[in-house]
Amino acid sequence: MEKIVDRFQDSLIQSTQDLIRIKSVQGNPEPGMPFGRGPYLALMYVLALADRFGFTTKNVDGYAGHAEYGHGKETVGVLVHVDVVPGGEDWIFPAFAGEIHDGRIYGRGAVDDKGPAVAALYALKAIKESGIKSSKKIRIVFGTDEETSFAGMKYYLSKEPAFDIGFTPDGNFPVINGEKGILVLKLKKQFARPMSGNIKIKSIKGGEAVNQVPDLCTAVLEVVAGQEVLINERVEEFNKKFGNCLKSEQNGKEIVFVMKGESSHASMPEDGINAISLLMLFLNELGVIRDDLGDFIRIYHEKIGLEHHGESICCGFRDALSGKLTLNVGIIDCNTQGVAVTVDIRYPITTKVDQVRDGIWHALEGTGITVEQTDHDPPIYFPEEHFLVRKLLHAYAEATNDHQSGPMIIGGGTYARAAKNMIAFGPVFPGEKELAHQKNEFISIDNLVKITKIYAASLWELAK
Structure with missing residues (x-):
């Protein structure tokens, strides 16, 4: 699957830029747009992209939506979000332009969480194009108000079946096994x-x-x-x-x-x-x-x-x-x-x-x-011996050859709180500075490609 990801690297970069350019800060509700026009437009963008990839898609009343691939009684879930915090002041490059400089894509949401959301979608595309068959469905859910209240994801989960296992690419590698209250x-x-x-x-x-x-x-x-x-x-x-x-x-x-x-x-x-x-x-x-x-x-x-x-x-x-x-x-x-x-x-x-x-x-x-x-x-915590922690830690170690780094607990609040058997998994690598909510937020193109490959391997590991 790594060669497949390399083949559509240019499209992966362009899609990330396009999504960053949508100013998806929460705004005033409108009909069909419960969190404002910006988050709605971002949701429509990723669902249209998933349609082009041949996935089954669904818009759940503008609160959230999903892209699904595969068959089976069980479902592997990936929870991402397309809303962002405000841009803030004094950026080197515009906060909502998605410009590339020195191998980095700059913009609000580049690492939290638009870059990882696009990476997860292209990871699923890589699985689909590989032709391998899974025994579980894989569903990527796109939330629209993670930065404010989680109300969109709560609404979605009240309308759609729960997941059996999964992760949210909205934290750190190698794996997050706990989050503070x-x-x-x-x-x-x-x-x-x-x-x-x-x-x-x-x-x-x-x-x-x-x-x-x-x-x-x-x-x-x-x-x-x-x-x-x-x-x-x-x-x-x-x-x-x-x-x-x-x-x-x-x-x-x-x-x-x-x-x-x-x-x-x-x-x-x-x-x-x-x-x-x-x-x-x-x-x-x-x-x-x-x-x-x-x-x-x-x-x-x-x-x-x-x-x-x-x-x-x-x-x-x-x-x-x-x-x-x-x-x-x-x-x-x-x-x-x-x-x-x-x-x-x-x-x-x-x-x-x-x-x-x-x-x-x-x-x-x-x-x-x-x-x-x-x-x-409230806080969440998964012991290090929990099967999901062990699975994702192994997938990360195999992909990066980093067998030393262990699970960590963070202060950030992610969609791991929204469903059972969900934990945060990437995209920030050990030793890297956390750029979420900071000015000049960026994701390097090398990291964008790398996390796409890691997510493809991890999804296959959980779904096979």
Whole structure:
């Protein structure tokens, strides 16, 4: 099958570029498009491609769709997604152009998860063209809202038969045998006291997705004449300390602040620079805001600050299997009436979610800040001796001659949570930097071809 994959390498590359060019960020629902036009167009693209390859396809009410090949009572499933997080700022090349530079395909979704989705489809094409017969059906399911709620996949699985075994190409090699729990909380405070003083904050806005470290945050301040000198001095001091990340512009009585950070996946907040937390640090250091919002900023600084692991907000848990809890402030929305901060937490597999919630509630007790849970996915774990872990680990080792690397547990949340006997399998190889949700996301052409060959061999191993 490897020679077959080599034969259609050019088409594999072109299809990946074409899919990246579809801006499939979740949008407003439309008839037949429950997650907006972008994810729908991406779904239609992959289903049309699967049709051309001669697979049986089905669109399940715009929530998801599948391509199927083979016969048998059992089904091997591959769960992929064609939606992406927003592009973000400061890309070297456009986020939705699919341009090739130095042997790499750049674009949002290149590695998470459009490149692997196309690779899985071409892997199935390689099996079909090889002429070998399997004893199981193989079905690739294309989800449309993995980055937000999994609602599309849940809807799909309520309408279609479950899988017997399978994987999602949305993690790391050699194989992912566990994923931390995911808890999303909204911290809210309504302002009772009117804003006062020489400096008033009219708004703070930042972040586009809770599972992404925000790379931009803005604040609008109203200032009394004469305070500009103080503010300019503080901006200059801050930029000396943190590397010219803060810009300010005066417009009459208002000053607009723009804080630049560095995007990364929320499960690895240490790989990014959180623009929201940096701006809250600056506002706290101004030290002249003495109203309810000023209290909130102070509490944010004390309980969250620039930390990544929740130590100061009483949820700094860790275990030997999966490491430290991570905490990412993904979105802030603040006006003169109140503030809401949305937080993404990835907690260790042996920790109970009640321990995390109780710790945060205790830390914020008496502050007037309410804590609302908006989403929760418990951790998953497969022991190393589990047959699916062993099968995929063997397939990877045979394809790469890497017999040293072992299973791992990640903080990311994948479609492995959506069905039984599913685990994440690639596409990131050992030692490679994780580029999901980061600016300048790319997949190398060599890796795209390599993972296609690995997925073809693995699917055959599971289906024969």
